[in-house]
Amino acid sequence: MRKCVYVGFIVKNILTIIFRKVTQVTNLIVTLIQGISLGSIYALIALGYTMVYGIAKMLNFAHGDIIMVGAYLIYTSVALAHCSPILGILISVASCALLGIVIEFLAYRLLRRASSLSVLITAIGVSYFLQNIALLVFGSEPKSIPVLFNIPAIQIGNSITITGETMLTLGLTVIIMTALTIFINKTKLGKAMRAVSEDKDAAMLMGINVNRTISITFAIGSIMAAFASLCYGISYTYIKPTTGSMPGIKAFTAAVFGGIGSIPGAMLGGILLGVIEKLSMAYISTQFTDAIVFGVLILVLIIKPTGLLGKQIREKV
Amino acid sequence: MSNFNKNYPKTKMIVPPSNTLIPERDADKLPVLDVRNLGIDFGGLKAVDNFTLTIGKTEIAGLIGPNGAGKTTVFNLLTNVYKPTRGAILLDGEPTAGKEPYEINKMGIARTFQNIRLFNEMTVIDNVKVGLGGSVKENLFDALFHTPRYRKNEKMLNEKAYELLGIFGMEDIAKLKAGNLPYGAQRRLEILRALATKPKILLLDEPAAGMNPSETAELMENIRRIRDTFNIAIMLIEHDMNLVMGICEGIAVLNFGQIIAKGTPDDIKNNETVIEAYLGRKENKKNA
Numbered sequence A: 001m002r003k004c005v006y007v008g009f010i011v012k013n014i015l016t017i018i019f020r021k022v023t024q025v026t027n028l029i030v031t032l033i034q035g036i037s038l039g040s041i042y043a044l045i046a047l048g049y050t051m052v053y054g055i056a057k058m059l060n061f062a063h064g065d066i067i068m069v070g071a072y073l074i075y076t077s078v079a080l081a082h083c084s085p086i087l088g089i090l091i092s093v094a095s096c097a098l099l100g101i102v103i104e105f106l107a108y109r110l111l112r113r114a115s116s117l118s119v120l121i122t123a124i125g126v127s128y129f130l131q132n133i134a135l136l137v138f139g140s141e142p143k144s145i146p147v148l149f150n151i152p153a154i155q156i157g158n159s160i161t162i163t164g165e166t167m168l169t170l171g172l173t174v175i176i177m178t179a180l181t182i183f184i185n186k187t188k189l190g191k192a193m194r195a196v197s198e199d200k201d202a203a204m205l206m207g208i209n210v211n212r213t214i215s216i217t218f219a220i221g222s223i224m225a226a227f228a229s230l231c232y233g234i235s236y237t238y239i240k241p242t243t244g245s246m247p248g249i250k251a252f253t254a255a256v257f258g259g260i261g262s263i264p265g266a267m268l269g270g271i272l273l274g275v276i277e278k279l280s281m282a283y284i285s286t287q288f289t290d291a292i293v294f295g296v297l298i299l300v301l302i303i304k305p306t307g308l309l310g311k312q313i314r315e316k317v
Numbered sequence B: 001m002s003n004f005n006k007n008y009p010k011t012k013m014i015v016p017p018s019n020t021l022i023p024e025r026d027a028d029k030l031p032v033l034d035v036r037n038l039g040i041d042f043g044g045l046k047a048v049d050n051f052t053l054t055i056g057k058t059e060i061a062g063l064i065g066p067n068g069a070g071k072t073t074v075f076n077l078l079t080n081v082y083k084p085t086r087g088a089i090l091l092d093g094e095p096t097a098g099k100e101p102y103e104i105n106k107m108g109i110a111r112t113f114q115n116i117r118l119f120n121e122m123t124v125i126d127n128v129k130v131g132l133g134g135s136v137k138e139n140l141f142d143a144l145f146h147t148p149r150y151r152k153n154e155k156m157l158n159e160k161a162y163e164l165l166g167i168f169g170m171e172d173i174a175k176l177k178a179g180n181l182p183y184g185a186q187r188r189l190e191i192l193r194a195l196a197t198k199p200k201i202l203l204l205d206e207p208a209a210g211m212n213p214s215e216t217a218e219l220m221e222n223i224r225r226i227r228d229t230f231n232i233a234i235m236l237i238e239h240d241m242n243l244v245m246g247i248c249e250g251i252a253v254l255n256f257g258q259i260i261a262k263g264t265p266d267d268i269k270n271n272e273t274v275i276e277a278y279l280g281r282k283e284n285k286k287n288a
Helices: A002-023 A025-056 A063-080 A085-111 A116-138 A164-186 A188-198 A200-205 A210-236 A245-258 A263-283 A289-303 B071-078 B101-107 B124-135 B140-145 B148-167 B183-196 B213-230 B241-247 B265-269 B272-277 B279-287
Strands: A154-156 A160-162 B033-042 B045-055 B060-064 B086-091 B109-111 B201-205 B233-237 B250-255 B258-263
Touching (some): A025 A063, A025 A160, A025 A188, A025 A245, A063 A085, A063 A210, A085 A116, A085 A210, A164 A188, A164 A210, A164 A263, A164 B140, A188 A200, A188 A210, A188 B124, A200 A210, A210 A245, A245 A263, A263 A289, B033 B071, B045 B071, B045 B086, B045 B250, B045 B258, B060 B071, B071 B201, B071 B233, B101 B109, B109 B183, B124 B148, B140 B148, B148 B183, B183 B201, B183 B213, B241 B265, B250 B265, B258 B265, B258 B272
Parallel strands (some): B060 B250, B201 B233
Antiparallel strands (some): A154 A160, B033 B045, B033 B086, B250 B258
16 A cells, blocks of 8 residues: 555656656757767768778877868858858868868878877877967957858747757768768779778779878768868858867767777767767756766777677687 | 690790780780789788789799799789789789779779689579679569569579589579588689680699599680680699699799799790799609
């Protein structure tokens, strides 16, 4: 009898909480959409990390700074040179692709056979180099990216609003990821990339130009970073030389979270990371957001060391 | 053993003016591979030295020798994976010096590996298509919108790939992951992937390793069939003496990086130096 009262009490409490949550469900949906939007940016950046890692077997820590360069290029071409936004984006994308190729050629190509630690240190060096160049050219004052597009927000019901920036980010991410998936799976170059990522030497002896394939991988990764900088720029508007660091590290986390080297893993990891970040911001604590995000990462890696979609590396016997 | 050779009369070998041994039927054509005084040093060690060999246009040649003699190193030199310290390689009359391995492949040398190196995460047919890659042009736009050009290319690639898979009757496993194939099928697929790059000479590094006698017999038939179908030269490294003596027309024996004997299977079988260096230790071969 007493037990029944207890159970009844607990059930009542749970129902009350659920009821409260139901009234907050619209808030949840809004948070989720924001999370997916932020996660898409992470995913775009994470794709660059994961592709370069998969193919060149190196962690390109300068990748985050390409976002910063991309954002400054949009700022320069649109705010200073008064180009049209579309032209500004094209300039930014093309220059980032070129920058990726140049960085690979100057900094990493000679280290192809060096230990991964040397390459990692070089990458950190390139990262600081880019940040300091930006500091020299643009100064440490934050610059504001002008409004590029005026997309009206969508109102669903009376409490859910989706901003134009969010829609643009989501749309762009879906398009880019679809194109990338088709590219990797259906084209000759995509096949060459998969071959190089599995076995460079075998690929080379099957007539694949490994250096060119790696260059193209850096170009594609940097193009995605440029698009990420566009999404980042329209959502956060202010940029400074260190703008790329935090999204870069978060995206790297996302890539590891999803399983580094795996393209669907980077997409999933990025979006989950964004959602976790926004959820913990909304429901747990704004200050502890990063701690929670990285805590989840540690938990996932303890349970599944290869990441969510990562493959078990088979040891050769 | 002898019944494998039943339909194949012994090739008459001749010595052309350059003082090397090639099959008589190839005598009037440029040798596909003309290697002169090839050598490489690893530190102070002469891993391969004074390697001189000529291979006829449609010859099946063997490279044998004890473990560590430098056989795989020779393959790596021929494909420029290692840059030779000395000597020259002429592929169909053209020097290969200074070329990248992928360029060497395009010039006409394809190879397989001692420990199979397929693209395991890719399907069987995609492995072959990677090899066929050099023969088509396509871009992202074509792939995204499935333009007529893309469909035409894909159709052609598919046809070619299935044709190659047909050689070993592997059409029905085309969509499986290469890494999930049984060992023997992986070896066969590696040969097909190499053939897809349209080589003039195919280098096989221990193709019979890990095979049982009936699989080896089948492999021998297949090697001959490939040579006859594609009219190419084949050079193989092998420890299985039945296979080497059964199908190779010319054999070179390597020991400590030097060629100690060259000749027809019969020459090699009766060569004292070879017997001492290699065949004399035949009992231990199984541990190799």
